[in-house]
Amino acid sequence: MANKVWDSHVVHHAEGQPDLLYIDLHLIHEVTTPQAFDGLRLAGRGVRRPDLTVATMDHNTPTIGLDLPLADPISAKQIAALATNCAEFGITLYPMGHANQGIVHVIGPEQGLTQPGMTIVCGDSHTSTHGAFGALAFGIGSSEVEHVLATQTLPQHRPANMAVTIEGDLPAGVTAKDVILALIGRIGTGGGAGHVIEYRGSTVRSLSMEGRMTICNMSIEAGARAGLVAPDETTFAWLAGRPHAPSDVDWGAAVEHWRSLATDEGAVFDKEVVIDATALRPHVTWGTNPSQVVAIDGVVPDPDILTDAGQAESARRALTYMGLAAGTPVREIRVDTVFIGSCTNSRLADLRAAAAVVDGRHVAAGMRAMVVPGSMRVKAEAEAEGLDRIFTAAGFEWRAAGCSMCLGMNPDQLSPQERCASTSNRNFEGRQGPGGRTHLVSPAVAAATAVAGHFATPEDL
């Protein structure tokens, strides 16, 4: 399937050179683009296809006090630079406060801009999210952003293909987040390097688009170039009627094309992994990379039993940083803060799952808990259902859209040693604020943990 999308986008092919790929959609945000626009100006180049480029502000944006000037003047300068660059080059921008503003990987699908069979890039590693629709979508650096702005193409070496087949019904309380954490725990943060992962199997087929996005989103945490899922009725139903989806007149032709993208029967992959979904449990990371993960019923592992010297040393460093002792049951780890948000888990389905757990309950004494919807549209839809009232009644803060505490570029940060159960994607040292301690979990576990004060599943409450 990845090969089909690739082959249909090759503009120029020559032996010994990377293929020149056409890019159907370029998503941009304020952090990784200012240097790219400067590069264009220095070289006297323009943006080739502003009509295939869309911008939003997400990484720096505050989630409260949107009507106030930004507290951080450097963030304000970066946000202003994006607005200036978009105006100068004629690019559609959903700025702070706009009804369509949000995390770049939430608004693309939401607007129907993300469609099967497309090539999609963004100066952000979590661009892999869009693969849930059967698009070939990958993160790029700022030099490549400049390249796409100038040419609407990218020279790329063809990646290898990896199949991850997930079969069986997920047990109650086990979610897409647990599937991807389990996979990363198994193959490691470099396990997918050089590959595009295609997620297949009955479990994937029965997942919602939100669940598929969660899995594809964290493909990068497995080191993969991209992740994708073959489009099906679930995909088409999500897309129908969205602002940029094909019109009624074109719908039939589009769906016919989308159906043709699925991997052919008997296709051979360079690497294959099979996961039994029926054996999975909710997962919690204990370390400082996403492969350092255990089932919630487990204990913090002992680095001394790891056979690889490098992994053992990495685990020792992680336990010191995280302030954890080997052998501690995961459920006994007390948590200071719960963050529900990020491009991994901030869509309406994620918020519904968390709200169902906290409805009629209250967060534990001393717990800081916040919900940051992925987009202003998700926020509006959640409010229309009354989810905001469920969260605030339970003691959560209900915020405006953005990347927020996933990476702490805005004021939403952890303090040193503050321990957070987070629905985001990276538990790296200092990711949510210098010295902060991040544990990655699903929205359901995050919500239950907020209520219990320690790691918990909804069934524990």
Place this chain on the structure above:
Amino acid sequence: MEPVRTVTGTAVPLRRSDVDTDQIIPAKWLKRVERTGFGQGLFSEWRADPEFVLNQPRFAGAAVLVTGPNFGTGSSREHAVWALLDYGFAAVVSPSFADIFRTNCTKAGMVPVQVPAEVGDALLAAVEADPSVVITIDVAARTVGGAGVSATFPLDDFTQWRFLEGLDDIGLSLRNEDEIVAYEASRPAWMPTLP
């Protein structure tokens, strides 16, 4: 970018695996709108520890970073490469690199030198034992050597050519302008566009 033909110099040994780009350049540094000045943010959280290897005077002035596997994992921020370059590194030696980081290196003029694990271990040990060890990376020959260790490293012909000639990637792609125009004419009209 400027041509890069050889890199010769002493090295800093960073004996850690899975070093992510959040460590190489923490998020607070990403608010800058310039391409320069990121060297001061390089490993800034780890540099708060006086024992951290970059703080040890015996490793000052190095041109090469020698490190563990899966270097540059995580965020796509090219700022990580800019920080390494700005600090004074011209090449990174590792048993494996994260894909986006490796690509960013080749766009910004930093040589990603991927070596077999045993070569990486030998170079780390040699540099730790003797900070005056000089490492030489020859882009044309695709070789890395020093302290009695030598190895070849993978670099595709196209990227090697760009390093050796210092070629502008965008200019190269625009030589295919006619093909880009022809491709655009073939795209289905129902594909999404912005106003």
